[in-house]
Amino acid sequence: MKKTGxxxxxxxxxxxxxxxxxxxxxKEMDELHVLIYDSDLIEVPLHVRSRWIRTLYPKASVIEAWDGPQEVGDTPEIMKKNEDYIIERLQDVKITHFYSNEFYGDHVSKALGAENRQIDRNRDAFPISATMIRENAFRHKEYIHPLVYDDLIVKVVFVGAMSTGKTTICSRLAEKYNTVWMPEYGREYWEKHQVNRRITAEQMVEIARGHIEREDKLSYDVNKYFFIDTNAITTHMFGMDYQGYVLDELEMMALKAQSRYDIYFLCCDDIPYDDTWDRSGDQKRHIFQKQIIADLKERKIPYVELKGSLEERIGVVDRVLARFRKYDNPASLAYK
Incomplete structure (x- = not known):
């Protein structure tokens, strides 16, 4: 007999x-269905939570219960409502084994005519709950897959021309919020590989790729906020400035960067220019800043300007982070 869980x-x-x-x-079933309910308990949308399971377990059939009942309890009315919904959503699928570690395992399995498979009911193997994670994901990250954790953190990227304070504010904010930050990989790469202050279009791709790889490695160490110095869009702009074109791979990475980050901060060029050997002068800084702003507008990326002293800039960041919700409607912030 076919076993369906x-x-x-x-x-x-x-x-x-x-x-x-x-x-x-x-492991035990021939076929497995995973029914995922919509929920107000967490900001992460249902389709994102579904994607976690589809990505990690492609052999499982995922059913999104957008209209599923929200009530949880052991009253006859609530139990019947949940049982009826499950049976209706499964249609003609015959479930032979119902898996859970909750009280409802008994009544749902009976309604389905299935075996009640209780897994780690006392949570001895994994002493964790979703409530604990919602309260402090960083403290309990050992129980969270990196794929999931990446959708729980807030990625904050700082863009702007050379010598606009991106590195300084990233490092200071990481210290203040007890988290990690991502230095600009392009500068490190350029210093090692430049020839007569130039690098190739192929090397621009290596910069963007290397930056993303380092971000991904660091993201599991993030404590809620991940402060990032530049991204693939900046690399794309340097490529256009250097060669007048970019390769397709960099073009694609820049496009993905438009939605990879949760908040964009633009560091303004109103602070003194630090004229180091690897930079092209204050006039170039002002020109490049205009180009960055134009590019952000063309890409329709919302951004917050940071002006003034370091303390003033950090104050703006603090206020934005206090209001920000990762899965909220960004347009709604303008009316709050």
């Missing part, structure tokens, strides 16, 4: 305990 939940967010249940079911 069912796992359900909000996965708000998905953690190692959930994964243990899903992985156990996949």
């Amino acid at each position: 069912l796992v359900l939940g909000k996965f708000a967010p998905l953690h190692r305990g959930h994964q243990y249940m899903i992985e156990t079911a996949l």
Whole structure:
């Protein structure tokens, strides 16, 4: 007889305990369905939570329960409402095993005519809950897959021409918020590989690729906020300035950068110019700053300007972060 399993939940967010249940079911079943409910408990949208499971477990069939009941309890009315919904969504699928570690395992499995498979009911293997993670994801990150964790942190990128204070503010903010920051990889690469102050279009691709790879490695060490000095769009602009064109791979990385980061801060060129050997002068800085602003506008990327002293700039960042919600509607901030 074909064995067909069912796992359900909000996965708000998905953690190692959930994964243990899903992985156990996949080992034991011929077919597995995962029913995911919409939820107000977490800002992360349902389709993002579904993507976690689809990516990590491509053999599982994911069902998005956008209209699923939100009530949880052991009253006859609530139990019947949940049972009816599950049966309706499954349609003709015959479930033989229902997987859970909650009280509802008993009544749902009976309604389905399935075996009640309780997995780590006392949470001995994985002493974690979604509530604990929602309260402090960083403290419990050992129970969160990096793919999931990346969607829980806030990526804050700082752009601007050379000598506009990006590195200084990133390092200071990382210290203030007890987190990590990502230095500009392009500058490090340029200093090692430049010939007569120039690098090739192919090397521009290596810069953008290397920067992203380092970001990905650092992201699991982030404590809520990830402060990042420049991105692939900046590399794209330097490429256009150096060669007058960029290769397709860099073009694509710049396009992806438009939605890779949650907040863009533009460091303005109103501070004294630091005339180091690797820079092209204050006049070039002002020109490049205009080009960056034009590019942000062309890409329709919302950004916040940072002007004045370091303390004034940090004050602006603090206020923005205090209001920011990762999955909120950015346009709504203008009316708050």
